[in-house]
Amino acid sequence: MGVTCVSQMPVAEGKSVQQTVELLTRKLEMLGAEKQGTFCVDCETYHTAASTLGSQGQPGKLMYVMHNSEYPLSCFALFENGPCLIADTNFDVLMVKLKGFFQSAKASKIETRGTRYQYCDFLVKVGTVTMGPSARGISVEVEYGPCVVASDCWSLLLEFLQNFLGTHTPGAPTVFGNRHDAVYGPADTMVQYMELFNKIRKQQQVPVAGIR
Amino acid sequence: MADVLNVGVNLEAFAQAISAIQALRSSVSRVFDCLKDGMRNKETLEGREKAFIAHFQDNLHSVNRDLNELERLSNLVGKPSENHPLHNSGLLSLDPVQDKTPLYSQLLQAYKWSNKSPFHGVAGGLLNQESLLARASAQGLRARQRPNSLLPPEYVDDVISRIDRMFPEMSIHLSRPNGTSAMLLVTLGKVLKVIVVMRSLFIDRTIVKGYNENVYTEDGKLDIWSKSNYQVFQKVTDHATTALLHYQLPQMPDVVVRSFMTWLRSYIKLFQAPCQRCGKFLQDGLPPTWRDFRTLEAFHDTCRQ
Ligand SMILES: [Zn+2]
Numbered sequence: 001m002g003v004t005c006v007s008q009m010p011v012a013e014g015k016s017v018q019q020t021v022e023l024l025t026r027k028l029e030m031l032g033a034e035k036q037g038t039f040c041v042d043c044e045t046y047h048t049a050a051s052t053l054g055s056q057g058q059p060g061k062l063m064y065v066m067h068n069s070e071y072p073l074s075c076f077a078l079f080e081n082g083p084c085l086i087a088d089t090n091f092d093v094l095m096v097k098l099k100g101f102f103q104s105a106k107a108s109k110i111e112t113r114g115t116r117y118q119y120c121d122f123l124v125k126v127g128t129v130t131m132g133p134s135a136r137g138i139s140v141e142v143e144y145g146p147c148v149v150a151s152d153c154w155s156l157l158l159e160f161l162q163n164f165l166g167t168h169t170p171g172a173p174t175v176f177g178n179r180h181d182a183v184y185g186p187a188d189t190m191v192q193y194m195e196l197f198n199k200i201r202k203q204q205q206v207p208v209a210g211i212r
Numbered sequence: 213m214a215d216v217l218n219v220g221v222n223l224e225a226f227a228q229a230i231s232a233i234q235a236l237r238s239s240v241s242r243v244f245d246c247l248k249d250g251m252r253n254k255e256t257l258e259g260r261e262k263a264f265i266a267h268f269q270d271n272l273h274s275v276n277r278d279l280n281e282l283e284r285l286s287n288l289v290g291k292p293s294e295n296h297p298l299h300n301s302g303l304l305s306l307d308p309v310q311d312k313t314p315l316y317s318q319l320l321q322a323y324k325w326s327n328k329s330p331f332h333g334v335a336g337g338l339l340n341q342e343s344l345l346a347r348a349s350a351q352g353l354r355a356r357q358r359p360n361s362l363l364p365p366e367y368v369d370d371v372i373s374r375i376d377r378m379f380p381e382m383s384i385h386l387s388r389p390n391g392t393s394a395m396l397l398v399t400l401g402k403v404l405k406v407i408v409v410m411r412s413l414f415i416d417r418t419i420v421k422g423y424n425e426n427v428y429t430e431d432g433k434l435d436i437w438s439k440s441n442y443q444v445f446q447k448v449t450d451h452a453t454t455a456l457l458h459y460q461l462p463q464m465p466d467v468v469v470r471s472f473m474t475w476l477r478s479y480i481k482l483f484q485a486p487c488q489r490c491g492k493f494l495q496d497g498l499p500p501t502w503r504d505f506r507t508l509e510a511f512h513d514t515c516r517q
């Protein structure tokens with residue numbers, strides 16, 4: 001895999017989520033990108049069960065359990081600012097057994113689904129972020145496959161994003177700054193999705209037009 | 213001439229020996245014919261076996277007989293004289309009309325001359341180069357025209373290890389999976405990997421792949437045939453092949469390898485250098501993949517003219 005940048009695309013004024021997604025995908029097709037199937041990234045939040053919390057009253061840490069259709073045999077478990085564990089998909093079963101320690105937050109499941117597009121060595125995924133029944137936003141993931149060091153190709157990625165997203169071009173993802181010339185990995189992408197989902201959770205629900 | 217030949221060889225025995233060889237060959241093929249035909253029809257199985265074994269035995273006996281005959285004759289034939297340094301061509305020196313036809317001395321001179329010039333291969337390469345440039349893509353042809361192992365492997369190792377030390381961001385791993393010709397796996401920073409197939413100190417073929425791409429086949433050998441999955445490295449592979457044709461100096465193959473590696477090293481900034489003409493990073497989704505042979509500046513393939 002290459003270096004990936006995940007960002008949020010605001011819903012265009014006077015348009016629904018679905019219409020904005022269509023605008024973006026049409027733009028990609030005009031650029032010459034080819035459709036290559038679909039993708040899905042999901043995330044479930046767990047918090048440490050009350051029984052295991054110490055008497056000192058320290059707040060429980062949140063843990064996020066995520067899946068990415070790009071890695072169908074893996075399951076990712078992340079803490080905010082913390083380590084990221086990459087496990088087999090059996091990990092989900094393990095979480096059920098750990099009910100006494102980690103409890104799934106109610107209605108916390110958030111996911112993004114959409115179409116994959118290939119343009120030269122770029123892989124672009126535009127997805128609709130949903131929580132329960134409501135569409136909450138748009139995710140745009142751009143991966144540049146040939147490069148493995150984020151700082152090497154950030155300027156190049158930025159040029160692509162500017163062509164594609166115009167004024168909504170994001171800044172460099174925080175994971176890019178963490179390690180200077182480290183090899184970029186799948187966990188870095190999951191951290192970006194986790195941050196994006198957390199941001200969207202805190203945002204106001206978009207108007208009724210966004211509900212699909 | 214006849215008496216000259218008689219000095220070493222008994223001609224009559226020679227002729228007999230040749231017919232003995234023919235006899236031996238036909239008796240041997242009779243043995244195999246018999247085996248091939250197998251057992252013939254006879255009333256009983258026992259009868260069939262007996263007949264077959266008897267027939268087979270007869271054939272083997274005649275092989276034995278013919279072989280003994282050939283051995284006897286070969287002793288009579290005698291050995292051709294071995295005092296001549298150039299073996300049978302030495303017989304030429306016995307020609308009594310030496311003064312008129314100085315074949316033998318001319319032969320000796322030619323032999324010495326060809327022995328003394330280890331650079332004849334290089335000269336051949338130089339001559340071939342002209343036609344080579346016209347046929348830029350004829351890689352396989354070039355391989356055939358080149359002298360095979362001109363330089364000792366130790367020399368090649370030495371040149372490569374000196375280049376390896378020259379560039380800290382470039383690591384070169386040399387292996388010889390197919391005998392004397394070396395294969396290099398060049399890793400350039402965390403940007404790309406290059407498989408270089410050498411013939412002596414000449415570079416025959418290069419394949420450029422991504423840092424995260426697999427360069428080995430399933431049985432653990434360097435994969436010199438499959439191309440990169442990424443368009444950017446397919447493009448760089450094409451340019452590297454062009455570079456091989458550009459950096460040609462058959463008298464000094466080590467300089468060629470060093471120039472090529474210096475050029476290759478400029479790809480360390482493959483994703484970081486904008487095009488020197490249009491100032492952009494991307495054109496049709498590709499970064500500037502071309503590097504000028506002299507200045508090493510980055511250009512898009514379409515921006516370089
Ligand atoms: Zn250009």
